[in-house]
Structure formats: C-alpha cells, structure tokens
Amino acid sequence: MSTTVLVRRPLLGRLRGGFLAQGWLFRVCLVLLVGFVVVAVFAPWLAPQDPTMGDFANTMAGPGADHLLGTDQGGHDTxxxxxxxxxxSLLGPLGVVVFSTVVGIAVGLFSGWRGGWVDAVIGRVLDILFAFPSLLLAILAVALFGKGLGAPVLAMAVAYMPYTARLxxxxxxxxxxxxxxxxxxxxGHAPVYVAVRRxxxxxxxxxLAQSTVNFGYALLDLAALSFLGLGxxxxxxxxxxxxxxxxxxxxQGQPLSAVVPAVAVVLVVVAFNVVGEQFGDQLARRDAK
Amino acid sequence: MTALLEVTDLRKTYGGTTAVDGVSFTLPPGGALGLVGESGSGKTTTARMLVGLERPDSGSITVLGQPLGAQVRGRAARLARAKAIQIVFQDPYLSLDARLTIGATLDGVLRLHGQGDRVARAARIRELLGQVGLGDREAAALPRHLSGGQRQRAAIARALAVEPAVLVLDEAVSALDVSVQAQVLNVLTDIRREAGIGLVFVSHDLAVVRYVCDEALVLLRGRPVEHRPMEELLDNPDHDYTRLLLDSVPHPGWDPESIARRRRAA
Structure with missing residues (x-):
C-alpha cells in the first residue's frame, strides 16, 4: 500500500536534500529570484542615478559610461x-499572493471541511469568479478606485483567490x-482546531507551490496593467x-529602454513558474511513493 | 452488574442501501466481542457509529449507564465522549499525523485531557509506550520512520492515553504481517486483562477474533445472524454464513473454489 501522506521535513533539510539537488534550470531560476528580491530591497542604494529625474541632455541615449543601458525619451536612466x-514588481504581486492565499485558504478550508450544501454554494460562487476575466476586473477596480498600485492589486487578489480556494x-x-x-x-478535539491546526x-x-506560480502570473498581469497606463x-x-x-x-531606433524591462518581466515570470512547478512536481512524486 | 457497553438496535442507511440493520449487543467490563463479517457487512459502519464518526439513524449506545449522544456540542461533552470509547483504525500508515513524532502526538492527547504538568505528561507517555512495547526511540520518531507494527502499537497507545472505557479496533491487525499481528494481539489481551478495558474487535478474520474475543457477533449485509460465545460458534456454527466464514480461513484440505461458489449462493 502506498503512503499518500505528504511527507514533511524541516525546511532547511528539504532545501539541502531535495531543492538544491534539482536540475540546472531550477538552480538558475532560484538564483535569479534571489537576485530579484535582493535588487528590489536594496534598489535605492544600488541604483547609480535617481530614475525619476530626467537627464535632458541625454534623452533616448544608447548604452554608455553615464547611462549603462541608455535612457528613454524623458532622459530617465534605464x-x-x-x-x-x-x-x-515585487510588492504588487506579493500583495496579490498574500491576500489571495489567505482568503483562498479560509474559503477553501471552510468549504471542503463543511461539505454538503455550503460547499456546493461556495463552489458555484468560485465558478462565477473563475469565469470573470481578471484584467476586466482590474479595469473595473481602476475605474472605481483610481489608478495606481492599490486598485489593480486588489482586483488581482480577488481574481486569483479562487485558484487557491479550489485547490x-x-x-x-x-x-x-x-x-x-x-x-x-x-x-475529543474541537473540529475547528482539527481543521486549522492539524x-x-x-x-x-x-x-505554497500554487502561490509561487500565482506570483509569476500576478507580476505579468500587473505589468500589463501598468503598460496600459492603469497601474x-x-x-x-x-x-x-x-x-x-x-x-x-x-x-527612434533606441529599443533598449523597452527591451530591458520586457526581458526582466519574462525572466522573473519564467523563474517563478519553474520554481513553483518544480516544487509541485516534487510533492507529487513524493506523494506517489 | 451494569454492562460496560450496551448497544441497542443500531440502524444506518445511506440513500437506499441499508448498511447496519438492528445491531444490538452488550459488553461486560473487560469483555471482548468480535464483530465479524465480510466486506460490506456493516461492521466498520457500526464501529464508526460507536465512536461518533457516523450518526445512527436510530438505536442507542450506552457506556457505563450513560447514553452517548449522536452529536456532541461543547468541550466537556466531547471529552466525555472520547473517554467513553476510543478507536484504532485499520491503516497505521494513515492514522497517525505524519508531521508529529509519536511522543508529540501522545503529548497532545494528554494535554487535551487535562494533564497540565509537563513532567507528569512525559512520565505518562513513557508508561503508555511501555504498555505497548515501545520506548524512547519510538517516542522521538516520526511515524514514517517506524514499521507498520510499531505504528499500530503507537496508535493503540494514543487511544489508551484517553483512558477509554471501551476500545474499538477496526481491522486493526489486518494490514500487518502475521508475526506483527501476534505482537499486537498480545498487547491487546494484556491491556484488557490489566486495565479492564472492553474491546470491540472488528474483523473479517475469525482466526484472529478467536484469539482475542470471548464472543462474536456475525454480521451479514448489516444484519446480525449469530451472536454466541466464541468456542460454541467455532465448534458448532448455527448459520450457513458463519460456516462459510469459518471455512474461508485457510486450513488443510481447503477448497477456495467451493467457498466462492457457496458465497455467491449465500
């Protein structure tokens, strides 16, 4: 008989034994993500110039000594x-993932534990949320609450919640x-205690694997909204x-200021996907044992 | 003398199917009853109703004169019900929480049941594990580092930690090797003799039931067909179905094909 229990190990042991023993792609992606987080946290100290200040003498410049990756038409250092x-790009998706995971867990746990008609009703409500396009929801939220980071993050959180809830x-x-x-x-334990704590x-x-993958997609969606001028x-x-x-x-023939952020988005999204899926695969393999 | 456990006319249906139909029995203190039948005979449903995991459609369960409600509300009622009847499940691989060591699992049970002092709990854990032949090494181990027999003994220790009046064993040795079965069965006869705990032993295997129980209740499609002392039942079964179950135990001159034929006819 196969054991289908999820096997737990201390996180550090899991990192050493399973995680880092994965293929090169996984390791590259993990390094990329760590780099991404470090850059995001220390950006103001790492950035050679203030990106909000335009260098009007050097608009749409190519790569050079002053501007490593050139500038855009406002002279901002790329x-x-x-x-x-x-x-x-870190904070926005983080907000989406934290909110959607917390609410998704609460809804999913309640629904799955109770079963019966409560479960059926919640299931239908989730179906409706699934059918609603997330970008449309975000545009609605922006129309209601105004542009910026807040409204799209809230909308995305609502749109991503059903995935975690269903899982x-x-x-x-x-x-x-x-x-x-x-x-x-x-x-003799209370049912609530058994469900939540045990x-x-x-x-x-x-x-966690699902949330990691969600992070990548949320980043992509939020970048799309910013590109549309709504974020x-x-x-x-x-x-x-x-x-x-x-x-x-x-x-004007200076594509670098568009290519650089586009490549960054793609790399980070792919990295989150690879890491999240690998994590999920590993669990599935362990389950099958 | 009041009966330890008194079960009267339990019934349970799922949709149109009757799983348990009119099961009644009493168990004296320290008694052991075998609940015997093949798959689908309603023995596991009966066991689950005894511990409150299923709600009976009708009938009553009384432990030491106290009726057990089908649904319990509130902490005191839950703990009282837990103290009345505990259960050991069939599959020792799935019945222990994979995240907790055996010691932590037992500690949780003792804490729940009002043992506040850490040192006293540690002593009690050692005592409980000793009762089932496990030691400090097993207390510190996660379930997956233990063998099937060790896990099942840990599950028995967990049930005993509640100090129940009655212990239900739902096919508790069926998943174990024969030699490990013997160890666990010895543990059970010991706790029965020493603690006076009543046993309800659910099994399809009459060879095992005979070893542990004084009497047996034979179930066929949810209905009791025979309820007699073990020796009598084995020597002189009344019902064709009981004879069939007896003949199903492998022995010299065993003919599985004729048993299969009779089973289809039953």
Whole structure:
C-alpha cells in the first residue's frame, strides 16, 4: 500500500536534500529570484542615478559610461529604473499572493471541511469568479478606485483567490477522510482546531507551490496593467510602465529602454513558474511513493 | 452488574442501501466481542457509529449507564465522549499525523485531557509506550520512520492515553504481517486483562477474533445472524454464513473454489 501522506521535513533539510539537488534550470531560476528580491530591497542604494529625474541632455541615449543601458525619451536612466522598478514588481504581486492565499485558504478550508450544501454554494460562487476575466476586473477596480498600485492589486487578489480556494477545497475534502483526522476528532478535539491546526499544515507545501506560480502570473498581469497606463504611474519606475514610456524611443531606433524591462518581466515570470512547478512536481512524486 | 457497553438496535442507511440493520449487543467490563463479517457487512459502519464518526439513524449506545449522544456540542461533552470509547483504525500508515513524532502526538492527547504538568505528561507517555512495547526511540520518531507494527502499537497507545472505557479496533491487525499481528494481539489481551478495558474487535478474520474475543457477533449485509460465545460458534456454527466464514480461513484440505461458489449462493 502506498503512503499518500505528504511527507514533511524541516525546511532547511528539504532545501539541502531535495531543492538544491534539482536540475540546472531550477538552480538558475532560484538564483535569479534571489537576485530579484535582493535588487528590489536594496534598489535605492544600488541604483547609480535617481530614475525619476530626467537627464535632458541625454534623452533616448544608447548604452554608455553615464547611462549603462541608455535612457528613454524623458532622459530617465534605464538601468536605474530597472533596479528601482523591481520594487513595485515585487510588492504588487506579493500583495496579490498574500491576500489571495489567505482568503483562498479560509474559503477553501471552510468549504471542503463543511461539505454538503455550503460547499456546493461556495463552489458555484468560485465558478462565477473563475469565469470573470481578471484584467476586466482590474479595469473595473481602476475605474472605481483610481489608478495606481492599490486598485489593480486588489482586483488581482480577488481574481486569483479562487485558484487557491479550489485547490485547498479539494485537498481538504480529501484529507478530512484520512484516519488521522478522524482520530483527532475521536480524541475529543474541537473540529475547528482539527481543521486549522492539524489538517491545514499538512496542505502547506502544496499551497505554497500554487502561490509561487500565482506570483509569476500576478507580476505579468500587473505589468500589463501598468503598460496600459492603469497601474503604477510615471515617474514612479515600474517595468510595465517603462515599456509604455519607451514607445517613442523604440521608434527612434533606441529599443533598449523597452527591451530591458520586457526581458526582466519574462525572466522573473519564467523563474517563478519553474520554481513553483518544480516544487509541485516534487510533492507529487513524493506523494506517489 | 451494569454492562460496560450496551448497544441497542443500531440502524444506518445511506440513500437506499441499508448498511447496519438492528445491531444490538452488550459488553461486560473487560469483555471482548468480535464483530465479524465480510466486506460490506456493516461492521466498520457500526464501529464508526460507536465512536461518533457516523450518526445512527436510530438505536442507542450506552457506556457505563450513560447514553452517548449522536452529536456532541461543547468541550466537556466531547471529552466525555472520547473517554467513553476510543478507536484504532485499520491503516497505521494513515492514522497517525505524519508531521508529529509519536511522543508529540501522545503529548497532545494528554494535554487535551487535562494533564497540565509537563513532567507528569512525559512520565505518562513513557508508561503508555511501555504498555505497548515501545520506548524512547519510538517516542522521538516520526511515524514514517517506524514499521507498520510499531505504528499500530503507537496508535493503540494514543487511544489508551484517553483512558477509554471501551476500545474499538477496526481491522486493526489486518494490514500487518502475521508475526506483527501476534505482537499486537498480545498487547491487546494484556491491556484488557490489566486495565479492564472492553474491546470491540472488528474483523473479517475469525482466526484472529478467536484469539482475542470471548464472543462474536456475525454480521451479514448489516444484519446480525449469530451472536454466541466464541468456542460454541467455532465448534458448532448455527448459520450457513458463519460456516462459510469459518471455512474461508485457510486450513488443510481447503477448497477456495467451493467457498466462492457457496458465497455467491449465500
């Protein structure tokens, strides 16, 4: 008989034994993500110039000693904007993922644990949310609450919540029939305690894998909104907004100020996907054992 | 003498199917009853109703004169119900929380049941594990580092930690090797003799039931067909179905094909 219990190990041991023993692609992506976070945190000290200040003597410049990756049509230093722009690219998706994960876990756990008609109703509501396009929801939120980081993050959080909720719901419904859960109930523990403190931690890694993948997609969606001019507003540096601002420079034959943030978005999104999926695969393999 | 456990006319249906239909029995203090039948005979459903995991459609369960409600509300009621009846499940791989060491699992049970003092708990854990033949090494181990037999003994220790009046064993040795089965069965006869805990032993295996129990209740499609002392039942089964179950235990001159034929006819 195969054990389908999720196996837990201390995080450090898991990193050493499983994580770092993965293929080169995974390791490259992990390094990339660590670099991304470090840059985002220390951007103001790392950036050689203030990306909000235009150097009007050097607009749409190519790469050079003064401007490592050139400038856009406002004379903003592309390299500095890239570094500082990493902050909103980290904070925005982080807000989306934290909110959608917390609410998704609460909704999914409640629904999966209760079962019956409560579960059926919540399931239908989630279906409706699934069917609603996330970008449309974001545009609605911007129309209501105005441009900036807040409204799109809120909308994305609402749009991403059903993915986590559905995952947690399914896992909970499956897990609550395991005899260890029955044993906790027979011992006299309160059902709420068993669900939150005993069952939920056994779902942790799977949910974390889903949230990691969500982070990448949220980053992409938020960049798209900024590109459309609905998200973070210039001169605050943001990768999506940078691509938007670079239009004139691209037409003038200086595509670097558009290419650089675009490549950054793609790399980080791919890295989050690879890491998240690898994490999920690893759990699936361990489950199958 | 009041009965330790008194079960009267339990019934349970799922949709149109009757899983348990009119099961009644009593268990004296320190008694052991075998609940015998093949898959789908309603024995596991009966066990789950005993511990409150399923709600019976009708019938009553009384432990030491106290009726057990089908649904308990509030902490005191939950703990009282837990003290009445505990259960050991079939699959020792899934019945222990994979994240907790055996010691931590037992500690949680003792804390829940009002043992506030850490040192006293540690002593009690050692005592409980000693009762089932486990030691400090097993207390510090996660379930997946233990063998099937060790896990099942840990699960028994976890049930005993509640100090129940009755212990239900739902196919508790069926997943174990024969030699490990023997160890666990010895543990069970010991706790029965020493602690006076009543056992309800759910199994399809009459060879195992005979070893532990004084009497057996044979279930066929949710209905009791025979309820007699073990020796009598084995020597002189009344019902065809009981004879069939007895003949299903491998023995010299065993003919599985004729058993299969009779089973289809039953």
């Amino acid at each position: 390299f500095s904007a890239l570094l500082v722009g990493a902050r909103t 947690v719901r399914g896992l909970t419904a499956q897990e609550k029939n395991r005899p260890y859960v029955s044993a906790y109930l027979v011992q 069952l939920l931690p056994n779902l942790g890694p799977t949910v 973070v507003q210039p001169p605050t540096p943001d990768w999506g907004a940078m691509i938007n601002q670079a239009e004139a420079a691209v037409l």
